[in-house]
Amino acid sequence: MPHERCTNRAGQDLPRPRRRPVPHRDRHQSRRCHLRGARHHPGVAAMNIVTIRASSLAELFDCPARWEAKHILGMRMPSSGASHLGTAVHASTGLFDQAVLDGTPVTADEAAGALVDTIRDKNVDVDWEDSDPAAAERIGLALHARYCAEIAPRQHYIGIEVACDRLEIPELGLALTGTTDRVRTTEAGAGISDLKTGGRAVGTDGVATTAGHGPQLGVYELLAEHALGIPISAPAQIVGLNTGKTAAAQRVGVGEIESPRAALLGTEEQPGLLQHASRLIHSGAFYGNGKSVLCSPKYCPRYATCPYKS
Incomplete structure (x- = not known):
């Protein structure tokens, strides 16, 4: 019977550890989760299931209006320099760790090329107002080297x-990704x-x-x-x-x-927070939080027209 694939961000199949085989979930098994204590909300069955990215959950509770703008309305803005640096560090450390798992390790210097390539990628819209690519590259390379030497070996x-x-949670009308x-x-x-x-x-x-x-x-x-x-x-x-x-x-x-x-x-x-998230999202009550530390045109794509801003 076919198995469900596990992939990395590039869509490549993840290798299985040689010493500790990881069991796979059958592809025919429903990708659904039923939460203990979850209550089915009236009308949820007739609604489209709303997708929540794991990284956005905190933002939903910090400022629902900003979350709606980004994740429901699709309003976009450039990545910050800090966010782009984080993406670059993830790329290089991921390459380093994946090579170890593959049984074909590379040096920290060899993996660092992924960090440099990511920072210098001209196809990504980045706001470097508070930093610059050269400084980000210098900091990123230092952190990459320390991760490979101090964290990864342990x-x-x-x-x-x-x-x-x-991962669908049907009784809440949510899907997690x-x-x-x-x-x-x-x-x-x-x-x-x-x-x-x-x-x-x-x-x-x-x-x-x-x-x-x-x-x-x-x-x-x-x-x-x-x-x-x-x-x-x-x-x-x-x-x-x-x-x-x-x-x-x-x-x-x-x-x-x-x-x-x-x-x-x-x-x-x-x-739990998922139940609260479901109620908030399916009610459509995306109120704003003018006291959020991210209430700024730098972080919120609807700031210019938001009635809740400070």
Whole structure:
């Protein structure tokens, strides 16, 4: 019977670990998830299922109006320099880790070419107002080198950029999509790892910042379980890469979140964030949050006409 494919961002098949074969989910098995305690909302059956990217869940609760503009209305704006740097670091570290998993490792310097190519890609619309490509390249190369030397050797990955095209939750009228950066093995079982770049990604104590990332990582756990067909039982891990301008500020570190799905799924008595997201989206009540730190023309495509802005 055919098996469901697991792919990376480029659409390439992911290799299976030689020592720990990963079971596949049958392609004929419905790609659906039923949540404990979820309640079917009146009228949801007649609606189109709304797709939520894992990376956008926090934005939905921060400012529903901004989320609607980007993910329902399709309003676009250039990527920020910081976001583009993060994309470049993901590209180079992903290439490095994938080569190890393939059994054909490359050096950190060889994998760094993917970072340079991504930053210099002329086909991507990037707003470099607060930075420039040369500075981003310098910072990115330093973080890439530190990741390859300090983080990657301690990890035991079984999946790199594991994509799950669509996981439907019919009783909520939602479908989750996204790509899990890494799936690793630990003594506590399989767990996900998510790479985060930013000026506050790692504290001065060397521990990655975890605050506010729980719901997103909870979605990644659901997606990884569904894509690979294995239980995800270890704490979720954040790999932080601090985009400081000096060598001392270019820290890398890890942090963990226990059971990030708890707040996401809720209980029989207490609705989880997915239930709240469903109610908000299907009600159409996309109110704005003028106090959001991202309430700015730099981050919101509807800022110029938004009645909720400060």
